[in-house]
Amino acid sequence: MVKISIVLLFLLLSLVLVPSAFAFPFNGTVTDVNGIALNNTYINVTIRDSNFNIVGYNSTTTNASGWFNMTVTEVSGGLYQPNIIHYNGSVVDFVGQVLPAFPAEIFTYQLDQTKFYLKPAGTIIITVINSTSSNVSFRYQVKDVKLGYPVAEGFTNPVANVTLYLPRDRNYSIMVYPAASMPISFNWNNFTATESYTINSISNYNVTTRTLQKQFNTTLRLDRVSGYINFSGINIWSSFRVIPYLMEPGNIIHVTRGTLPFNLSAFNGETDVFTPTTGFYNISLPATTETSNMMLFATATNGSFFYGAFKNVSLSYNNPAAELQLSNISMFGLLGASGNITQDTTTGGLINFTTGVQQFNLLNSTNASLTNVFAHVQAKVDYSNFGSIEFTWMATIQQGAAAVFSLPLINATGVKKIDLFVSGGESNYAPKSISKTAAEIRTNSSIAFAAFNPQAIDTSLAASAISMALYLSNATCDVPNPSSDCLLGGSQTMDSFKPMSAIVGGGKLSFRMGTGSIKVHYVNVDMLASGPPDVLFDSSTTASASASTFDAAVRFGSGGPTMYDYVLVSMPYTETAGSGLDDSQNVNISIPTLYDENWKVIWNVTTNGTNSTNLAANNSHYSAFAEQWGFLLKSSTCTTNQSLQNTTTPCYIDTSNNVLWVRLPHFSGTGPSVTGTAVAASSPNNGGGGSSSSSSASSAGSLPPEVSSEKEITISLPEPTTTEGKTQFQKVLAHLKEGTKAKFTIKTSTKTTIEEHTITATRIAPSFANFVISSIPQEVILNKGASKELDVDDDTINDLRLTLIDLNYALRFVNVSMELLTVGRAEITREPEVAPQLPEKSVETSVPVPLPVEALPVEEQRALSLVYWVVGILSLIVLMIIFIKIKKLLHETKKKK
Template sequence: MSVFNLKKMVCKKGVFAGFALAFVVINICFASSVLLANYTNITVSVERSASNIINFTIEAQSENISQVQFRILGSQNFDPDLFEVNSNGTTATGAYFSNISVSSGGGGGNHVEIITFTNTSGAGIIKNETTQNFWFSIFGRSMPMGDMNVTINITGVSGDLNDTNEVVFAMTFRFSGYVKNETGGYQNQTNVSLYKFEQVPNGPPIETFAGSTLTNGNGAFTLSGLPVAGNPNYVLKMIYYNGSGIATKVGSILPPFPGQMYYPQAFSGAFEFMRPPSLNGTTFYIGPAATINITATNGSNRQLFGYMVMEQGTGFPLSSNQMGNNSEVQVIVPTNRIYTIMLGRFNNQFANGAECNGNFMNDTTCGTPPKSNSTLNPTIAGQKIDVQLDMRINRVQMYGCIGVAGNSSVITNVTSILPRMMPWTGFVPPMRADTQDIDLTSDLQLNYSDARCPGKIARYNISLLNSNYLVEVYGRNSSEELVAEWVGAFQNASFEGQDASTNNNVNITLGQLAGNFVESSGTGDTNRSKFVVRIQNSTGGAITQDTPNVNLYVKNSIFGELNFIIEGFTNGTFTIALPLNSTVKAKVFSNNAPPTEKKVNLSTKELNITLTTMAGGDAGFKKTNASGGVERINVTNSDFDIAMRFIRNSAECNILNPPSDCILTSMDVDGFNPFSALVAGKINMEMRMKKTNVSITFFNFDMLSAKQPPMESVMNNEASGGSGSAPVWEFGSFVPADVYDYAVVSIPYNDTAINDSATINISVNNLYDSDWNMVWNKSRGDTSLNVTSDVDDYIGNSNNRSYNSSGYRNLLGGGVECSNSNFSVSTTATSTYCSVNTSANMIYMRVPHFSGVAPLVSGSAPVAASSSSSSSSSSGGGGVSAYNIYSYDEKDFSLYSDINKALGKDDKIKVKINNESHSVTIYSLTNTSVVIKVASTIQTANFSIGDSNKFDVNDDDYYDLRVALNSISNSKADITVSYLHESISTTTLTAEVVNTPASTVTSGLPSTDETSTDSSMFWYIIISLIIIMIVVIYFLTRKFFSKGLNSRVNVLG
């Protein structure tokens, strides 16, 4: 389409819609004492990191124009808007073109592109009362902060200038990615939508539709033309609808993110995981979804409501508009989870005057405290659940005496009574939920002298709704608030389903509070003593953007167990009132840092929680050190090269070595971006040290709540102690308990240290808390009865997730014998708690949720091990024999070229064939020959220099490997390992068969008995004679058939 046609359409219609840009006509007249001109611009925005055509139509209105100059402003030298060479053009004849770039002030200074069209002859480039078009391309800056401005200067043939005019071009960006389903396949026709998210003071946030698209057949999508002005926040939503328009799959539930996180940012020279996180290019995983349809009534008529939909496992809100005014809401949620729906009409959104009493309180125009349904558990993709809550309420009475214990001064004032409605047992929402009509100045509600409460501070009598509450009561002595002794109580109160005016007598005892005095933060809060928690990055700075979800698990003898959901952050800090005699753990779920769990010491009055911020080589991983503590691992160091695998969670994949079609995605940690793979559901998550295959695999790991992989883990390439046949290893993970079901730790061993033909036993030597303090020690006589909640979140739980449950209890006692045949980890059978793979030389130990665990391997040393002269640090574990493992098992061996390595004694090459691990090991070595062991099906062969042998490693009657000994030098055997798929029973005769070496392939280890050696030599001679006879027959037969028969001779071998 020509420029003239564009102008004509613009002038006629006013607006022209193109592929991705909206073109708006802008007419501004240039005016001076002499020169008059007019321009039209059809471009309203430019895209970052992309080529943008800028097109102007200039009209001369008072004289011929000799020069038109455009200045491109608004960018900086380190990230400029650049003119694209040879992109300029004009409809004017005889125009000369020039372009210069002007920079000032260093990298942070301003960058200007000056583009000039000129002809100083009398005719100029635009004759009076005519128009000409001018165009050029600008490649937009990568960081679109601010607008791009273009100033236009026009000169007439008389030399007169127009007044400079400026055109503002808004910067936009495009956002791209991929969508896969729960099986790892790309998902087409998925609706991908972005919504601009704005917080509104004293009101609900607003989501404004910004754009949507469908994924193509390769699961790819691109959204373009997205505005970046003002650095808005955006919310991403992904839903797949089937042919009937029913939502059957949904993506990760993500919070609002700043606009710059949706496009790639230009930061070079750093490992991927150290760069600012970006959602652009991410692979998003969607999983089975159901729809919850929500309405409310007052028993007969529909009611308006605000709402919150919460996943119970973590208290994570999936959808929320608590201050809304809705008549019906549909929320699409992942299946196989339990959800709570909370509805309410809050007082600052609805009236709460005198008329809102009695039956009229339930009318749409009056505020109503939250009502909830906590039994929703969709299990089928595409399922629709209709939920209608009755918003009617009854009032009941709660009264009793208020006493005090553990105080150091006389408590004289009850300062506040705060009821918190609990939607389900043990869950404390972040907001107050009552009618806020408690008046402690009324003797009817609080009386300090009452004969019914002798020896107590006061008697209270309050009216609540027939629901479940956590009632908080606070008091202090007579001193000023800042220096006063503060006390408090937290009382469970269950009134669900009670009739109106039911009386409930509940006595309350105040006790010591953690922390220091903190003033009220506003409505719904009160002055009291509080504990302070700061969420900070690795440099000690406050986390002020992308505030994480924080849950506090609190255990106390009075109220049992409570989970507090934290929302009120100020500069990364929140405060909370807690009983001093409580056990508390903080669970932190961040969008761009690994999830973490931290024990809270309430006696310290405050706590700093440091999140991994992926800088300076720090990805969260740690290792134990010589002093018994832990230190950070720099994952950019090749010795600590760590790989991650995201594995499907299913019956066929919940095994120790899952097949390749179970792998959703994999990556190295130093190439990991926190948003590179956003999985919506539960998976198995493997973290593996590539040098030794030491690993931790978390089963049923919940990516919806965790948001990021469990990189806050402790691993090492070597055992931390013990002996060769009884090494002690140490593993750690600071992932919150609710995120996964159990884990499997993988421990390598050396054949020269442990005889895997004999029994191998594994047990727990030590347990550590989240600060790596030893809290359980087998050597000092600790038993399962000594396990505390510091290391075991599920003590007394019947779901086989505790060290004290039947499945794991043996690990704390005499240990568990490792099975060499059962590689399942999903049952409660004893054989699934330890397995040994003798071909891969790996031991697998299954453990429940843990902060730190030290497995003790107990095995028998091989008889030959006592004569071994090698003794140095081992890269394979056990700490007794120096050997190397060369792993080529990232993909099937058939996809590799030949492997050529110089191996010393006990060095090993590992490969994967048909998803099974196999190994080639130098068992013994002399100056002229070697013995090589091949496993899984253990076979050994004697090699002289120049020999080669074929091996069937999986008993399928096909050769799978060829091993050739090329040379021996400096106690190293130079071997080549090649992939084969060659039938054993009908091997075609080739030159290789004629050249078959004089070597022997046997099962088991080579004998050292002298008689056996003589017998082997006898059979060696016989077999050699037979081979010679076969070769002679072959050549005679070949000569005969060559006279006219076109046939091939197969020799059975």
């Protein structure tokens, strides 16, 4: 479901803008992962009507060059699902990735001439038998273990057997739902086996055909499980219940669909026992031949207080014990407030039990509740020190429902990690990953989402200022400066980026995005599993230097789950005399500071040290790659050969382009530090008979007193005045250092409140300068002497006139004039233009130079108007049809368990 929602979000605008076809072509080229054409590949398109019922098929095969071209029959409101497989005789040896069903328009306007990369295939054949070895019909679901989403499922109608062709470079969990029996599971992680072998008497793996024959045995018995719940100081409970949940492979529990039926003892003519006066329980649970893991949630009330605890259990049919005596269960307080947990009954009804559940609210960036969104939630808790194990709650929010989810959580600890995937509604949201302590949950359980908007820290960027590109993912292409052969479709700006063809093609892809010289390269990113993470980075470096040292730090981070192998992040540097980096000397990098998702420091090597084992022990987010973080915490010398960059040499310096690249295991909040030798300052002419030359880059000197070196300054802008119907504007002259944020307020006769805004000179070139004006972000590029009237509050009325009077490229500051404007002025009376001379002005021409093509203005750009991310009304209808259908199928599955 996550995969379906993310893929469709790439397509939304297409559905709104293009007309329907009566029949449509589908064509492309099929190769293996190395680009070798696959002849006689079978392409099948399943045709579904608006109710998602299968109404037909179209198919064809490729020619010797891997090319195919077919016509697909259209039905009213239809959806069309492609499936691509290659046979070697009777064995499937290559397979395309599993794709959702698309509307017809997508094939015509997005997937035309797509190149499909097929992966080596493995086959899984599933059957189910009962205790008499008779075949049993079943429903099923197969998940990719790493990504956590289904790659194959059959919930509509029960089947007697199923054959699946899947990429064999992944691990899979198989869950079957047999008719009139307990759901059972099997983990498969051995497509890499080099020899055939027998798993048990009814299952085996054939390495020649790469086929797993998995037959499930539904034989089970109900065993009695008993014990006591206890809590210090409480001898009698008001009420209590032990609720069993089914644990899927990977210790995943669905919070609403995971409960087993209440009072399973009724199947044996008995009853479950709960005795509040003693805390004694005695219940029946299934003991299965196959793997069947359960989590017991013991929950109780004492007056108005809620208590709970978790206990994992797995009962084997081969253990003939009539009763299993468990250890007593120690209870804890529960987070949250009163809520219900619902179980099916053995007679077909429903029963609720009231306990404590913690509600989490999903909000937008203005703290308003998200509306009309679909959300997939995975919340990992670690209760290994509290009588249980580490496991993951899974929850789903359907479109149209309130954007909240609730979990039963003990108050002794928090949530280790919550991964959230949200789609639909008014915006496209980047996936989010957070952790929360119990104290943080009690204080604020809301989770805020920003619309997908890569940005600088504390500021926004125009969509056209952000570059995006897809690359082939391999050892040759996953480098700082890959060849043009690696690029798929060309690099584009964010407002024109349309990656569907490359993503659906199924090859190993890397995704690169950034602004200017700051880039993030995600290696082998799975963009079907989720959209690209929402990147934060400083739009410029900060530097401090003495005569012999250079020190620059850039913070960068991301709020999305890890859906890639690792990342490469670039940081530009300068070679300015006296302060720039001398890249002819050794350059070292380290990451002394780590941040959480709110940019709160969680690790500082000065305080916490450089031991990565301690880092992993205190911050589980870093445990999977502790060894790699160990190299990053300590200082290491940057290599000048990009092919030598690896986990132990994480830094590469590109001296040709003045860019540093650092390799990170995942893109979390980090504060890298770069150290090296500063470029020597120029020596002035001492008049001693010699001569020296100077340039604008080396005759800088120090900043004049008129230019503040502070990071933030405040500018006071007086209001315009009107006399006898004529408006006179009050011009304010200001010096702005590159990177300094200047605050100013607007309060004119047409405004009801004072509005605060900022202006920053983000780049100063020899003849022009870039400015970013917020709070409604827009970027302006001005030649010397040029002016621009700006609407700073997005009300279609120009509020500010900005003029670039002069600039000092050597010292990186500008001289600007700023004037507040009013609405409906009858006549403009301008004051004389006053342009004071810049002190110690560098030697450079004052003749305006035309802007280069790449520096043309990107005026009126808005980060929230990202065209291809917009959710159209028609698109929401398509999403809702699919999600409603999935919801219906899952509901039917639950009823038939």
